[in-house]
Amino acid sequence: xxxxxxxxxxxxxxxxxxxxxxxxxxxxxxxxxxxxxxxxxxxxxxxxxxxxxxxxxxxxxxxxxxxxxxxxxxxxxxxxxxxxxxxxxxxxxxxxxxxxxxxxxxxxxxxxxxxxxxxxxxxxxxxxxxxxxxxxxxxxxxxxxxxxxxxxxxxxxxxxxxxxxxxxxxxxxxxxxxxxxxxxxxxxxxxxxxxxxxxxxxxxxxxxxxx
Numbered sequence: 001x002x003x004x005x006x007x008x009x010x011x012x013x014x015x016x017x018x019x020x021x022x023x024x025x026x027x028x029x030x031x032x033x034x035x036x037x038x039x040x041x042x043x044x045x046x047x048x049x050x051x052x053x054x055x056x057x058x059x060x061x062x063x064x065x066x067x068x069x070x071x072x073x074x075x076x077x078x079x080x081x082x083x084x085x086x087x088x089x090x091x092x093x094x095x096x097x098x099x100x101x102x103x104x105x106x107x108x109x110x111x112x113x114x115x116x117x118x119x120x121x122x123x124x125x126x127x128x129x130x131x132x133x134x135x136x137x138x139x140x141x142x143x144x145x146x147x148x149x150x151x152x153x154x155x156x157x158x159x160x161x162x163x164x165x166x167x168x169x170x171x172x173x174x175x176x177x178x179x180x181x182x183x184x185x186x187x188x189x190x191x192x193x194x195x196x197x198x199x200x201x202x203x204x205x206x207x208x209x210x211x
Contacts, residue, residue, distance in 0.1 A: 005185055009176050016172030017193050023168060024158045026090045028151045031097025038102035039139075040131055043109050053102065060099035066160050068092050073164040089161035097154050104146045108139030148205040152198050169193060 042053035060068065073088040083091070112135045120130040140147065162171035173190035177183035 002185070005180070005182060006189065009180070009186065009189055012172050012176055013169060013189060013193055016167060016169040017197065019167060020155070020158050020169040021197060023086070023089050023093065023161055023166065024151075024155045027093025027097055027158070028154050030090065030094025031101050031150075031154065032147075034094060034098035035101025035105055036136055038098055039105035039109060042102060042106050057099045057102055060096050061103075065092070065096050065157055066163065068096055069160055069163060085161075085164045085166055088164055089158075089166050093154055093158060093161070096157075097150065100150050100153075101147065104143045104150060105136070105139050107146075108141075108143035109135055111142045112138045144205065148202065151205075152201060155198060155201065156194065 038053050038056055041049040042057070044050060069088065069092045072083070072092045073085060076083060076088075116134050116138065117130060120134045125133065158168060159170035162168055162174070167175075169190055173186045177186035180186065
């Protein structure tokens with residue numbers, strides 16, 4: 001690849017990469033928090049909460065993320081809910097991520113030893129406190145590889161937010177390809193940046209695992 005082209009293209013692509021990382025991390029954080037709540041509902045003793053969790057998971061896992069994004073950005077205004085593109089992007093990524101995180105965490109909750117739950121009960125912790133302080137941390141540690149894998153999937157899926165006008169990495173590479181008439185080089189450099197981002201994410205997760 002031409003070094004002169006890389007020098008010209010890199011600043012714009014890096015700005016897009018910053019937007020990609022920001023939108024993705026916000027969506028992943030929202031997804032983990034909401035996913036934990038959905039997982040708690042899915043494993044609760046209340047039939048209504050379990051039914052809600054199953055409907056939520058089925059919808060967000062069954063409908064393509066692009067369709068969810070377009071519904072959030074274009075359909076909500078018909079209901080009188082006009083939201084900025086960045087809110088639609090982060091919200092949709094987060095809600096979609098939550099459905100997958102909920103299933104991951106639900107599997108992790110099944111691995112929590114019953115003795116740990118009993119100990120929390122004997123210490124006088126409420127169900128909510130037991131879930132937040134005992135069950136959720138154990139489940140998250142047990143399912144860390146799956147959680148990191150889902151985070152990487154969301155990072156890659158964030159390219160879809162360009163459909164609502166967010167200038168993230170993929171959109172920046174498209175603009176670059178159009179302006180320079182060098183699509184192969186533009187998209188190849190875009191792919192390399194995605195690889196670097198995901199390698200960094202995996203490295204951070206691995207370091208935390210080793211700690």
